[in-house]
Amino acid sequence: MTSTYIATLELAAGAVLLSAVMTLWRRGVRSIVSMLSLQGVALAAVAMVLGRHEHENALLVTGVLVLVVKGLVVPTLLRRVSRLDPRSRESRPLVNVPASLVFAAALIVLAYVVGTRITALSPTSATHLAPLGLATVLVGYFMLVTRRRAVSKIVGLILVDNGIALVTFLLTSGVPLIVELGSSLDVLLVVVVLQFLMVSMRRHSDTDRLTEMKALHD
Amino acid sequence: MIANVDSLSQGLATLLQVIVVALGGPLLVGLMAKVKARAEGRVGAPISQPLRDLRKLLAKERLHARHASVVLPLAPMVIMATSVVAVAITPLVSTHPLLGSSADILVIVYLLLTGSAAAALAGLDPGTAFGGMGASRAMTIGALAEPALLVAVIALSIQSGTSNLPGIMASTLANPQWVLGPSRLLALGALLIVVIAETGRIPVDNPSTHLELTMVHEAMILEYAGPELALVSLGEAMRVGLLFSLVANLFLPWGIATHDTALALALGTVVVALKTAFVAVAVALIEVRSAKLRLFRLPELLAGGFVMSVLAVVTGLVTR
Numbered sequence: 001m002t003s004t005y006i007a008t009l010e011l012a013a014g015a016v017l018l019s020a021v022m023t024l025w026r027r028g029v030r031s032i033v034s035m036l037s038l039q040g041v042a043l044a045a046v047a048m049v050l051g052r053h054e055h056e057n058a059l060l061v062t063g064v065l066v067l068v069v070k071g072l073v074v075p076t077l078l079r080r081v082s083r084l085d086p087r088s089r090e091s092r093p094l095v096n097v098p099a100s101l102v103f104a105a106a107l108i109v110l111a112y113v114v115g116t117r118i119t120a121l122s123p124t125s126a127t128h129l130a131p132l133g134l135a136t137v138l139v140g141y142f143m144l145v146t147r148r149r150a151v152s153k154i155v156g157l158i159l160v161d162n163g164i165a166l167v168t169f170l171l172t173s174g175v176p177l178i179v180e181l182g183s184s185l186d187v188l189l190v191v192v193v194l195q196f197l198m199v200s201m202r203r204h205s206d207t208d209r210l211t212e213m214k215a216l217h218d
Numbered sequence: 219m220i221a222n223v224d225s226l227s228q229g230l231a232t233l234l235q236v237i238v239v240a241l242g243g244p245l246l247v248g249l250m251a252k253v254k255a256r257a258e259g260r261v262g263a264p265i266s267q268p269l270r271d272l273r274k275l276l277a278k279e280r281l282h283a284r285h286a287s288v289v290l291p292l293a294p295m296v297i298m299a300t301s302v303v304a305v306a307i308t309p310l311v312s313t314h315p316l317l318g319s320s321a322d323i324l325v326i327v328y329l330l331l332t333g334s335a336a337a338a339l340a341g342l343d344p345g346t347a348f349g350g351m352g353a354s355r356a357m358t359i360g361a362l363a364e365p366a367l368l369v370a371v372i373a374l375s376i377q378s379g380t381s382n383l384p385g386i387m388a389s390t391l392a393n394p395q396w397v398l399g400p401s402r403l404l405a406l407g408a409l410l411i412v413v414i415a416e417t418g419r420i421p422v423d424n425p426s427t428h429l430e431l432t433m434v435h436e437a438m439i440l441e442y443a444g445p446e447l448a449l450v451s452l453g454e455a456m457r458v459g460l461l462f463s464l465v466a467n468l469f470l471p472w473g474i475a476t477h478d479t480a481l482a483l484a485l486g487t488v489v490v491a492l493k494t495a496f497v498a499v500a501v502a503l504i505e506v507r508s509a510k511l512r513l514f515r516l517p518e519l520l521a522g523g524f525v526m527s528v529l530a531v532v533t534g535l536v537t538r
Contacts, residue, residue, distance in 0.1 A: 128536055
């Protein structure tokens with residue numbers, strides 16, 4: 001029982017970080033969004049497995065919420081945004097793909113080195129995995145900084161949010177439901193705003209590359 | 219006396235392994251060609267076609283390019299010898315072949331690398347444009363695949379506490395829950411990418427093309443004919459067999475012979491053949507589904523393999 005619990009938890013936490021790295025690897029916006037959806041499902045699995053093991057109903061509810069918002073609603077909205085531009089690809093990131101993958105590897109090692117110091121304070125089978133969440137946060141920041149497309153930047157932001165959620169689930173067995181509700185709905189709101197923004201950006205300047213918007217129009 | 223009997227039966231198991239891979243490697247190549255042909259709606263050549271090709275080539279006369287040095291006839295022997303040694307010491311059919319104690323995974327990696335280096339030198343030797351181009355490309359791919367391979371190997375040895383292949387397999391047999399752990403799965407992903415790159419399969423290289431702009435491995439061995447081509451092809455086929463069955467055994471070690479009775483060895487042979495055929499069919503289906511990557515996109519694929527293996531190491535350390 002405990003060994004399957006640990007194994008499932010490890011697998012789900014590993015899947016969260018793997019899907020974060022995959023978003024750096026893939027170029028097509030559609031496949032990036034499906035990686036994000038996979039990450040939402042894995043994050044929900046982490047919450048549910050923890051909730052079941054610790055008998056915390058709030059965590060189970062949070063898991064369902066994460067599954068619906070981050071696994072289904074946000075990816076669907078992002079897909080709809082990317083459909084505005086069918087050829088949407090992250091064609092010229094500021095750091096090219098192989099270099100950013102090597103960078104991601106370095107960030108993961110950094111997260112491990114720093115994270116193990118923190119988790120050594122209270123070693124349980126769940127807290128041991130916290131460095132994976134930390135690494136997800138760092139990869140998310142990296143994506144946020146180096147990608148040009150608006151959709152990719154939002155994906156980076158959601159990666160950061162998912163990473164923070166993973167760390168809180170693992171370290172504290174979950175934040176109060178209301179806080180998680182707040183942050184999940186926050187992300188949802190950001191995506192909705194992005195959708196409006198993208199539509200108007202395309203109408204005005206026919207691009208969604210943020211770096212190409214340097215001057216103000218009348 | 220008992221030690222002698224032991225090493226005799228170990229020696230027989232080792233010999234069995236070499237024979238199985240020497241026959242099975244070409245059959246594996248034939249099987250992949252057949253699966254691809256069927257998936258594309260063709261009948262395809264019979265699975266034994268590579269073996270027949272070998273027999274045909276062995277009957278032909280030896281021919282060398284006029285400007286070739288001693289490297290050209292020497293390279294096939296190096297390729298063949300490294301493949302045979304690597305197959306002999308790797309635990310494929312039995313967990314403890316003769317010299318199994320020296321079957322460190324790094325030894326296997328560098329034995330195979332010696333073979334690739336010999337092939338690249340042979341490509342450069344006759345001084346043709348294609349050979350040089352193929353050699354340069356093969357070495358580029360090899361250099362990019364190397365870090366991913368080594369880090370994936372580290373991930374495997376962290377869990378088992380040893381980089382000795384029989385040791386890794388024994389500890390996997392003792393701890394079956396490792397197989398579905400995130401570290402193992404990530405290492406498997408990274409190793410699959412590396413194996414596809416090292417055996418020159420489709421997203422990286424197309425083994426059935428002779429188009430000058432895209433061929434990598436075929437360009438290197440373009441100057442070979444007759445028995446030497448047979449030796450190179452057999453060496454390469456054995457390498458394919460070795461890498462596929464090694465991946466299969468590292469991640470699903472069940473069925474391998476743990477002692478040297480005839481029954482266990484027979485069972486081990488059948489099981490390893492089935493597992494390897496499964497890997498080969500999977501790789502062939504990947505080949506059918508995907509297009510060959512542009513050469514300049516290859517670093518992306520192999521960097522992906524590298525970051526996966528780094529992830530495997532970190533999750534292995536975290537979950538230990």
